[in-house]
Amino acid sequence: MISILDYGAGNTNSVIRMIERAGGQAQRISTIDEILAAQKLIIPGVGAFDYGMTQLSTKGLIDTLNIVAFEKPIPILGICLGMQLMCCSSEEGTVPGLSWIAANVSRFTTTQINDLRIPHMGWNTLKIVKENPLLPLEDTEKRFYFVHSYKVNCDNPNDPIAITHYGEDFVAAFQHNNLIGVQFHPEKSHRFGMDLIRRFVEFNLA
Amino acid sequence: MLKHRVIPALLLRDGGLVKTRQFKNAKYVGDPINAIRIFNDKEVDELMVLDIVASKRGQEPDYEAIELFAGECFMPLCYGGGVRTLEQAAKIFDLGVEKISLQSSALTDVELVSAIAKRFGSQSVVVSVDVKYNWLKRPHLYQSSNGRLLKKNWIAFAQEAVAAGAGEILINAVDRDGEMCGYDIGLIKQAANAVSVPVIALGGARNLQDFKHAVDAGASAVAAGAMFVFHGPHRAVLITYPPYAELEKHLDIKHD
Numbered sequence: 526m527i528s529i530l531d532y533g534a535g536n537t538n539s540v541i542r543m544i545e546r547a548g549g550q551a552q553r554i555s556t557i558d559e560i561l562a563a564q565k566l567i568i569p570g571v572g573a574f575d576y577g578m579t580q581l582s583t584k585g586l587i588d589t590l591n592i593v594a595f596e597k598p599i600p601i602l603g604i605c606l607g608m609q610l611m612c613c614s615s616e617e618g619t620v621p622g623l624s625w626i627a628a629n630v631s632r633f634t635t636t637q638i639n640d641l642r643i644p645h646m647g648w649n650t651l652k653i654v655k656e657n658p659l660l661p662l663e664d665t666e667k668r669f670y671f672v673h674s675y676k677v678n679c680d681n682p683n684d685p686i687a688i689t690h691y692g693e694d695f696v697a698a699f700q701h702n703n704l705i706g707v708q709f710h711p712e713k714s715h716r717f718g719m720d721l722i723r724r725f726v727e728f729n730l731a
Numbered sequence: 732m733l734k735h736r737v738i739p740a741l742l743l744r745d746g747g748l749v750k751t752r753q754f755k756n757a758k759y760v761g762d763p764i765n766a767i768r769i770f771n772d773k774e775v776d777e778l779m780v781l782d783i784v785a786s787k788r789g790q791e792p793d794y795e796a797i798e799l800f801a802g803e804c805f806m807p808l809c810y811g812g813g814v815r816t817l818e819q820a821a822k823i824f825d826l827g828v829e830k831i832s833l834q835s836s837a838l839t840d841v842e843l844v845s846a847i848a849k850r851f852g853s854q855s856v857v858v859s860v861d862v863k864y865n866w867l868k869r870p871h872l873y874q875s876s877n878g879r880l881l882k883k884n885w886i887a888f889a890q891e892a893v894a895a896g897a898g899e900i901l902i903n904a905v906d907r908d909g910e911m912c913g914y915d916i917g918l919i920k921q922a923a924n925a926v927s928v929p930v931i932a933l934g935g936a937r938n939l940q941d942f943k944h945a946v947d948a949g950a951s952a953v954a955a956g957a958m959f960v961f962h963g964p965h966r967a968v969l970i971t972y973p974p975y976a977e978l979e980k981h982l983d984i985k986h987d
Contacts, residue, residue, distance in 0.1 A: 538827035542802060571829075572852040642929050642951055644854050644898060648734040648776055668734065670777075670807055672829075672854045713807050713829065715774045 527726065528554040528563035532584060534577045534606065535569030536712075543712040547719045549726035557589045565599055565725070569712075570606025574630065574675070575618030577606050587623065594625055598703045600728055602659075608699070608706030609677060617675050626701050627680035633692060644674040645691045649709070657686040657700050658728045659707075659721050667717040669697075669709035677708065703730055735982050736776040736952035737942060739959040739972065740933055741766060743782040743812065746796060750960055752909035754861075754875055757783065760960050760968045763796070767803045770959075773972040778804055779832065779954055782812025786835040786876045792819060794826060801827030809857055817846045824851055832901060834859040835876040838888070841895045848896025856899075857931070858892035860885055862918055863905035870918065873905050886925045893926045900930050901954070907935030909957045914945045923949025939973060939981040946982055 527544055529537045531553045544551035551567075554560060570577050581587050593599050603611045612622045615630035622630070633643055648668045653660050660667075676695035679685050687698035689708070698707045705725075711718030741763060742749050748766050749757035760766075763780070770778055780800055785792055792813045801808055804827075811832030814820055820831050820843075836843050837858045847856045862885050863873035871880040872888055889900050902922045904915035914935045923930045929951030936942065936955035945953045962969035 536824065536827060536829065538801065538825065539829075542827065543805060546805065571855065572850070642927060644929075646854060646899070646929055647736045647952065672807075674853075710807075713805065715771075715805050719805065 527551045527565045527567060528559065529567045529569060530560070530586075531555045532568075532577070532580045532586065534572050534580050535604075536571060537569055539712045540567055540569050540604070543719060543722050544726065547723040547726055549722070555584070557586065560586065560589045560593055563593060563599060565728075566593060566601045567725075568601065568603045568607035568610065570604060570608075570610060572606060573617060574606065574609060574615040574622070575620045577610050578618070578620040578622060581610070581623075590623065594623075594704060598730070600703050600725070600730060601705070602725055603704075603706040604712070605673060605708060605710060608708055609675065611704060611706050612677055615675060625704050626684060626699060626706065628677050628684065628696075628699070629680075630675045630677055632675055633695075641692045644672055646672045649689050649691065649697075651687040651689055651697050653687050655683070655686045655700075657698075657705075659700075659705060659724045660687055660698060667720075669711065669714040669717055671697075671709045673708060677706070734776070734979070735942075735946050735950070736931075737973075737978055737982075738777045738779050738809075738931065738952055738954040739770050739775055740779040740781065740954040740956045741960075742956065743780060743793075743796075744784050746793070748960075749783070750909055750957055751783065754783075754905050754908055758966075761970075764799055764803060766960070766970050767800055769970045770972060771803055771805055774975065775806060775972050777807045777809065777952070779809040779811070781810075781832065783875070785813025789813075792823060794822060797823055797828060798826040811857070811859060815840075815843070817843065817850065820847045820851070824855065830855050830857050830899075832857040832859050834861060835874065837892055837897075838872070838874055838881070841891055844892055844895040844897050848898070853896050853898035853928070856897050857901050858889070858897040858899075859901040859903055860889045860892070860922070861903045861905050862915075875905075886921060889922055889926055893928050897928065899928055899951075900926050902930055902932055902934075902950075904934030910935060911937035911957050911961075913937065913941050914948075914953075916944055916948045919945055919948040919950050939977065942978075943981050
């Protein structure tokens with residue numbers, strides 16, 4: 526059973542539908558007790574960084590999230606804003622992130638030079654740079670749906686697992702132990718996303 | 732490298748799928764769920780579903796239908812039609828829709844664009860700029876809910892919408908709707924130069940070459956209706972979408 530955190534800043538329904546289609550079971554959760562009981566967690570997210578963090582803190586969820594991330598620990602997948610919230614800070618806002626991953630979030634900088642539009646919106650491919658449980662190294666032809674104006678920069682060179690190019694290379698996915706983040710939307714990426722979600726359904730910590 | 736999106740634009744009227752010509756003469760083309768399933772199976776980049784009578788009649792969006800549509804879409808879904816308030820938008824996003832397209836309400840209340848963008852992010856708001864030529868062949872902003880040409884400059888409106896928080900601008904060439912005579916390249920160029928957000932071209936597409944022309948003119952995405960629902964000179968209903976390899980071949984990218 527995968528628990529999808531509903532904190533008022535993400536499209537939980539689409540994620541639940543994709544998990545069910547991938548053969549898994551999913552439930553929408555929102556309380557401290559439900560987070561503590563979760564075996565696997567997905568933090569979805571759409572919208573602004575500060576809004577997302579403020580939602581987590583006003584609902585009093587941050588301490589509990591820290592517990593399941595580090596003390597239990599359970600597999601956690603952050604999607605889009607959910608991935609960015611796992612980082613320390615973002616240029617988009619002033620509120621600190623969850624600081625689970627040594628990374629910060631910044632705006633695309635080279636897009637003006639290359640006449641690229643912000644947000645980076647549409648389908649793009651990945652370069653898988655490290656063995657990981659969700660994206661097989663040999664899968665180079667897969668495409669995923671992205672929509673974001675800010676990108677993750679990892680401090681630890683071992684954390685990025687996939688890189689995408691939009692004017693510049695950026696981290697499309699990272700993993701640090703049980704914590705995984707993807708910038709794209711697997712729940713909206715057809716069979717490519719379904720495959721990733723199925724792997725997350727099957728993923729267990731060694 | 733980012734792929735340019737190719738988006739089927741489906742029109743709804745009274746629960747059925749229809750296709751218009753120049754925003755008129757809606758012809759019934761089938762059941763929307765069936766069409767959406769086919770487009771999902773064909774792995775389309777994105778889907779746009781526009782209710783063409785909700786605003787005109789002052790109706791609420793058909794939430795039940797929208798939820799069914801969202802349940803069939805494992806790609807991004809954009810809904811438009813009859814959205815006038817932030818509450819309605821919130822309800823639609825909660826059903827599993829990624830984007831809302833505003834036209835009538837953006838014309839009368841650009842604050843709604845801001846409100847949705849602030850709460851759900853700019854990427855969730857598309858503003859449709861419907862452009863129709865007058866008898867002097869000058870492009871005018873068109874309000875489809877009452878069939879009027881407006882005085883307001885269409886480019887200025889697109890820029891206002893972006894300033895208010897619209898994440899994409901849909902340029903809909905009314906005179907080319909359903910005519911399959913090619914996109915209005917001039918409009919696309921002007922729009923792409925005037926705004927910094929992605930521009931979606933709609934109205935007139937008949938083949939892959941047209942997509943390429945629109946992309947070269949600055950469109951980030953191309954949308955089409957008739958091309959994906961009609962087949963042959965007699966406009967027989969047939970839901971189609973080009974194979975991905977074909978799209979890649981025709982839409983090779985200028986920049987990376």
